[in-house]
Amino acid sequence: MKPLYENEDVGTQDGRRLLVVSYHFPPDRAIGARRWEKFSHFASARGWGMDVFMRGDLSRSDLETARSSLPSGVRVFAVAAPSLRIERIENAVWRTLKGSRAPDANVSARPADAAAQAADGPRSIRPARPASFARRDLQWALHSPRGWLRAYWASLDFARISAWGDEVMAAVASVFDQRVHRAVVTSGPPFMMHDVGRRLSLRYRIPLVMDMRDPWSHVERLPEAIGTPAWVKLAEHYERMAVERATLIVVNTDVARAQMAATYPLRSRDIVTVTNGGDDELLPVVENRTRFVIAHAGTVYLDRDPRALFEAAASVIREHSLTPDDLTLEFIGELEAVGGFPIQEVARAEGIQDYVRVGPPRSHRDALEFMASATMLVTMSGSNMAAIPAKTFECVRFPAWVLAISAPGSATELLLEGTGGDVAAPGDAAAMAEIISRRYQEHRAGVVPEPIGSDVRFSRRHQAGILMDALEARVGK
Numbered sequence: 001m002k003p004l005y006e007n008e009d010v011g012t013q014d015g016r017r018l019l020v021v022s023y024h025f026p027p028d029r030a031i032g033a034r035r036w037e038k039f040s041h042f043a044s045a046r047g048w049g050m051d052v053f054m055r056g057d058l059s060r061s062d063l064e065t066a067r068s069s070l071p072s073g074v075r076v077f078a079v080a081a082p083s084l085r086i087e088r089i090e091n092a093v094w095r096t097l098k099g100s101r102a103p104d105a106n107v108s109a110r111p112a113d114a115a116a117q118a119a120d121g122p123r124s125i126r127p128a129r130p131a132s133f134a135r136r137d138l139q140w141a142l143h144s145p146r147g148w149l150r151a152y153w154a155s156l157d158f159a160r161i162s163a164w165g166d167e168v169m170a171a172v173a174s175v176f177d178q179r180v181h182r183a184v185v186t187s188g189p190p191f192m193m194h195d196v197g198r199r200l201s202l203r204y205r206i207p208l209v210m211d212m213r214d215p216w217s218h219v220e221r222l223p224e225a226i227g228t229p230a231w232v233k234l235a236e237h238y239e240r241m242a243v244e245r246a247t248l249i250v251v252n253t254d255v256a257r258a259q260m261a262a263t264y265p266l267r268s269r270d271i272v273t274v275t276n277g278g279d280d281e282l283l284p285v286v287e288n289r290t291r292f293v294i295a296h297a298g299t300v301y302l303d304r305d306p307r308a309l310f311e312a313a314a315s316v317i318r319e320h321s322l323t324p325d326d327l328t329l330e331f332i333g334e335l336e337a338v339g340g341f342p343i344q345e346v347a348r349a350e351g352i353q354d355y356v357r358v359g360p361p362r363s364h365r366d367a368l369e370f371m372a373s374a375t376m377l378v379t380m381s382g383s384n385m386a387a388i389p390a391k392t393f394e395c396v397r398f399p400a401w402v403l404a405i406s407a408p409g410s411a412t413e414l415l416l417e418g419t420g421g422d423v424a425a426p427g428d429a430a431a432m433a434e435i436i437s438r439r440y441q442e443h444r445a446g447v448v449p450e451p452i453g454s455d456v457r458f459s460r461r462h463q464a465g466i467l468m469d470a471l472e473a474r475v476g477k
Helices: 033-045 063-068 085-101 114-120 145-173 193-204 229-245 254-263 265-270 307-320 343-349 364-372 411-416 429-444 460-475
Strands: 017-022 049-055 074-079 132-134 181-188 208-212 221-223 248-251 271-273 292-297 327-332 356-359 376-382 401-406 422-424
Touching: 017 033, 017 193, 033 049, 033 181, 033 460, 049 145, 074 145, 085 145, 145 193, 145 229, 181 193, 181 460, 193 208, 193 229, 208 229, 208 460, 248 254, 248 265, 248 460, 254 265, 254 271, 254 411, 265 271, 271 460, 292 364, 292 429, 307 327, 307 343, 307 429, 327 364, 343 356, 376 411, 401 411, 401 429, 411 422, 422 429
Parallel strands: 017 049, 017 181, 049 074, 181 208, 208 248, 248 271, 292 327, 292 376, 327 356, 376 401, 401 422
Antiparallel strands: 132 221
16 A cells, blocks of 8 residues: 655664554644654654554645655555445435435544524524533433434444544555554544454564544433433443453543543553653744733534633623723634533623634644734633643643633643642533633733743653553553
């Protein structure tokens, strides 16, 4: 199989290589692509090459940028996802029933049902159907057509990546070399990457390293379309098989490690925490920041909801009689909607639409420049206890106040403990207003915040050392 691209100067990395199965990898711009893009440099420094198998439905316009961002010894193979027969049948049925208005087979498109969600009118910010469900609220609901549809879409969520895994198996067969390929590393979500790795580990009798960027069977929230116990049951089944096969299980927070160790006590010694960490790259510098800018870069989804933040900002604006020249809230990323409605409608509901600015996703460098212009950087983890938003590790490097909207006792709160970062519970607008008001007054008094991420635990280099030490202890140097 011909690589999508490769860095030809393999040097010492030609003697031992890792098979890496990661649906997201450069030139894919998804946040999940950055973890192994960055770890590849530390693996290369230790003499490891990588053959990466990633999704194939992407633009090739960024190939040169992707190539230049990676070290020597990296080959990347793009594997196209096959079309499932059941989905082709489903699409034909939808076209027959609804004509040109039929939604496609994408899970994320199914719950969009804009007509149903807009039933309350454009100024309502309460969708007719919830965007997501907390785990405790999942129900089979098989008494209703929607309950059956959720179970069906949940099974498709697993079947799609399993079918893609069949293509990966064929692609790996064309490049596998028993003499140099020492282990298979999987990075998920999508979580079925780990099942693909399990299958490769069994076929080629090499160790499996599971890198779980988010909890799988311990998922805390699911999109409405797949929000059913059926999804959790499938997750538990496939996760158990992968864990039983794995030589090393990597999670990215201590909270997630405790969950996994409790579920798989016999494997607790093989579960290690490796957070994302921040990089050593030089950051953009913005001088003379007179306006108080509250900024968020990234996707707004599930229950990562800025409504309480807007309510808090509205309170501060009224309290201090502020204008948009004094304070703004600025968002970039996938921001088309919050709970099914445009984010500007949410701002309008609070009467602060003139204070809110939104923009599309940007390149990583442009996103850093956006963050450098902020006085306060916001991260949102919603009700997620076990995961830390990756952007947090970038936020703590800037001379800006950090406001983490995260549940008490969460991995994010524990990470920021003792750093000077501010944490407010999701929905607690009063706490957010107090934090914003206090920081705004400090800003007006000329206080310039210091970066809070100087501790070694915020360093990607340190975290990569933990990962490579654990990998080499089990796979060999």
